[in-house]
Amino acid sequence: MIAGVPELSGALQLKDDTPRNLTYRSRAVYSLAKKLASAARLNQIMPANMKVRLTGIFAKIGKEQSMSAGTRDRLIEHYYSHNRELEGLLGKDFSRWDG
Numbered sequence: 001m002i003a004g005v006p007e008l009s010g011a012l013q014l015k016d017d018t019p020r021n022l023t024y025r026s027r028a029v030y031s032l033a034k035k036l037a038s039a040a041r042l043n044q045i046m047p048a049n050m051k052v053r054l055t056g057i058f059a060k061i062g063k064e065q066s067m068s069a070g071t072r073d074r075l076i077e078h079y080y081s082h083n084r085e086l087e088g089l090l091g092k093d094f095s096r097w098d099g
Helices: 005-012 024-038 042-046 048-060 067-090
Strands: none
Touching: 048 067
16 A cells, blocks of 8 residues: 555655645655655765755645736737637626736
């Protein structure tokens, strides 16, 4: 049987400080990677540049990146006619997509 994140956490006696805004799958991957990366044995054998890369990758998990106002305005303008056509075809109101 493969041990899950809770079992590994218990075995390694590590506290769970995983951000709660992540999806379940992302939270499990983040938690497991963080725990494995912090284990003394892995820290000793992992190259420093790999640790830096993994830290950067895992820091981004679950964080939303904001869109600039200019990009948002261009997208709304570009898709406006498409959204109106879709409204006509489906008989639904998509005006909330317009900003």
